Amino acid sequence: MDAAIEIDDISKSYAHPVLRGVDLTHEAGVLALLGANGAGKTTLVSILTTLVRPDGGRARIGGVDVLRDPAGARRLFAVTGQETTLDELLTGRENLVMIGRLLGLGRDAGRRADALLEQMDLASAGRRRVATYSGGMRRRLDLAASLLSRPAVLFLDEPTTGLDPVSRRRVWDDVRALAAAGTTVLLTTQTLDEAEALADRIAILRDGRIVADGTAAELTAAVGGQRLVLQDATGAEVRSADTDGTAASLTRALAQLGPADQDLTVALRSPTLDDAFLALAHGTPEVAA
Amino acid sequence: MTALDAPRVRGTGPLRSGTVLIGRSLRHSLRDGEGLVMAVALPVMMLLLFTYVFGGAILDDGYIDFVVPGVILTCAGFGASSVAVAVNRDLHLGAMRRFRTLPIRSWTVLVGHVAASVLRNLLATAIVIAVALALGFRPTAGPGRWALVVILVALWILAITALFAGIGMIAGSPEAASGYGFVLLFLPYLSSAFVPTETMPSWLRPVAEHQPMGPLVDALRALLIGGADVQLLPPILWSLGITAAAGVLVTQVLRRSQDR
Numbered sequence: 001m002d003a004a005i006e007i008d009d010i011s012k013s014y015a016h017p018v019l020r021g022v023d024l025t026h027e028a029g030v031l032a033l034l035g036a037n038g039a040g041k042t043t044l045v046s047i048l049t050t051l052v053r054p055d056g057g058r059a060r061i062g063g064v065d066v067l068r069d070p071a072g073a074r075r076l077f078a079v080t081g082q083e084t085t086l087d088e089l090l091t092g093r094e095n096l097v098m099i100g101r102l103l104g105l106g107r108d109a110g111r112r113a114d115a116l117l118e119q120m121d122l123a124s125a126g127r128r129r130v131a132t133y134s135g136g137m138r139r140r141l142d143l144a145a146s147l148l149s150r151p152a153v154l155f156l157d158e159p160t161t162g163l164d165p166v167s168r169r170r171v172w173d174d175v176r177a178l179a180a181a182g183t184t185v186l187l188t189t190q191t192l193d194e195a196e197a198l199a200d201r202i203a204i205l206r207d208g209r210i211v212a213d214g215t216a217a218e219l220t221a222a223v224g225g226q227r228l229v230l231q232d233a234t235g236a237e238v239r240s241a242d243t244d245g246t247a248a249s250l251t252r253a254l255a256q257l258g259p260a261d262q263d264l265t266v267a268l269r270s271p272t273l274d275d276a277f278l279a280l281a282h283g284t285p286e287v288a289a
Numbered sequence: 290m291t292a293l294d295a296p297r298v299r300g301t302g303p304l305r306s307g308t309v310l311i312g313r314s315l316r317h318s319l320r321d322g323e324g325l326v327m328a329v330a331l332p333v334m335m336l337l338l339f340t341y342v343f344g345g346a347i348l349d350d351g352y353i354d355f356v357v358p359g360v361i362l363t364c365a366g367f368g369a370s371s372v373a374v375a376v377n378r379d380l381h382l383g384a385m386r387r388f389r390t391l392p393i394r395s396w397t398v399l400v401g402h403v404a405a406s407v408l409r410n411l412l413a414t415a416i417v418i419a420v421a422l423a424l425g426f427r428p429t430a431g432p433g434r435w436a437l438v439v440i441l442v443a444l445w446i447l448a449i450t451a452l453f454a455g456i457g458m459i460a461g462s463p464e465a466a467s468g469y470g471f472v473l474l475f476l477p478y479l480s481s482a483f484v485p486t487e488t489m490p491s492w493l494r495p496v497a498e499h500q501p502m503g504p505l506v507d508a509l510r511a512l513l514i515g516g517a518d519v520q521l522l523p524p525i526l527w528s529l530g531i532t533a534a535a536g537v538l539v540t541q542v543l544r545r546s547q548d549r
């Protein structure tokens with residue numbers, strides 16, 4: 001079977017190069033594309049969802065080339081972007097029924113719309129115009145619009161940015177349920193906890209390339225190295241030095257930490273996923289090399 | 290989990306998706322109560338104003354017969370300009386992003402807006418004609434000539450609607466898009482719609498007689514109340530020409546925005 005998502009040397013420049021040859025293949029499950037603001041996540045998702053043409057490279061969804069056969073690819077994926085795509089003048093239900101009919105669901109459109117409104121906790125708001133919806137409700141309706149058919153691949157571009165914590169949890173639950181039901185998901189996020197909470201696999205986009213790719217544990221290991229940390233009474237880090245844990249290296253690190261006040265203590269720390277994220281996505285110089 | 294019993298995407302042809310999208314745009318029209326009232330109230334008020342206030346000063350009697358074609362066209366143009374706002378709203382408020390990821394042709398979204406606008410404006414035009422008849426408008430046209438009137442008016446509405454769909458695609462915001470509609474409120478005054486062109490200064494007359502609404506007003510007047518040869522070709526060519534030019538503009542802009 002074809003991989004759900006195949007990205008081959010995709011590049012795109014606006015005023016500056018945004019994507020400089022992105023390669024990524026994803027078979028199934030939830031993939032989190034993690035990157036700082038402006039890293040190019042939305043650009044990549046837009047290319048994969050036929051909204052933007054890349055300058056170079058190829059991409060396939062379920063084996064269908066998004067550049068050669070965009071219409072074919074559109075039958076296989078659904079996307080919920082950062083900004084909602086709803087018709088403000090229509091009610092929530094009318095939006096879903098219309099999109100359902102455009103997908104060719106025919107008579108099923110209404111039944112499916114009602115089921116999704118129920119699932120997204122929008123049943124009572126379904127007959128109100130979208131113009132009256134809150135941000136969280138719009139996001140949920142937009143997600144519902146992407147679930148009308150059974151997309152082989154679902155793209156979610158920063159699905160929880162700007163949501164309150166309760167709405168955020170709901171979206172997380174929805175993504176987990178979808179993944180459990182076998183939908184392949186590519187979601188983008190700026191936050192590590194979201195990637196860690198939802199994804200089987202995390203790819204980090206930085207400087208226009210995928211700089212790291214793997215499970216949370218693999219990414220943590222990839223950053224490697226332990227650090228000798230000088231910390232105060234509260235455990236807060238004052239200074240640190242890299243070490244590989246050997247006696248010689250520890251001595252060197254201790255010397256690097258230099259003279260310390262009375263109340264400071266020394267601890268040996270293993271990298272956390274947070275460290276990996278900071279190093280890989282934001283490029284803390286000493287570890288990003 | 291509901292994802293499992295979800296139906297598969299079957300996709301739709303342009304005919305079916307066009308029907309769905311025309312339904313959407315008509316629903317917009319019905320929702321926009323104020324817009325609908327304006328589309329009918331404005332020409333009716335114009336009719337009253339021209340018949341009772343200016344009428345006596347411009348032509349002694351029968352002015353209503355003279356002025357109805359101009360009012361019809363003003364009404365049609367004004368109503369059609371709202372399509373610019375609808376198209377612009379789709380582009381700038383996100384709906385177009387969704388449509389472009391669905392297995393439909395994105396131009397069918399525009400077809401939906403244009404078709405709904407033509408239907409809406411034909412309805413408004415019918416109401417205006419009914420009011421004119423009640424006020425004493427006495428056309429001499431038989432059924433055949435009325436049919437030609439309907440065709441000429443429909444083609445003009447189509448042309449203006451297509452043009453404003455294009456304006457909606459290039460305007461920076463829905464507010465800006467709606468602003469352009471006012472041009473169409475003034476175009477009729479620069480034609481024989483409300484005053485005979487013989488009363489205009491000689492440098493203005495060629496403009497008034499050859500801008501697209503000039504030949505159209507003349508043809509409608511000749512069809513409705515007679516008195517002159519009916520020249521059908523110029524207004525038809527104008528309408529089709531404007532529609533074609535607008536169609537090219539719309540497809541170009543659509544393609545370019547997709548190729549970003």
Ligand SMILES: Nc1ncnc2c1ncn2[C@@H]1O[C@H](COP(=O)(O)OP(=O)(O)O)[C@@H](O)[C@H]1O
Nearest residue numbers: 014015018035036037038039040041042043044
């Ligand atoms: N349509 C566009 N025109 C010009 N520049 C753009 C456009 N879209 C994105 N960019 C630029 O590309 C870069 C990446 O943007 P984006 O893909 O939105 O990043 P992210 O989603 O990771 O925050 C940014 O510098 C942004 O300003």
Ligand SMILES: [Mg+2]
Nearest residue numbers: 041042082158
């Ligand atoms: Mg983004």
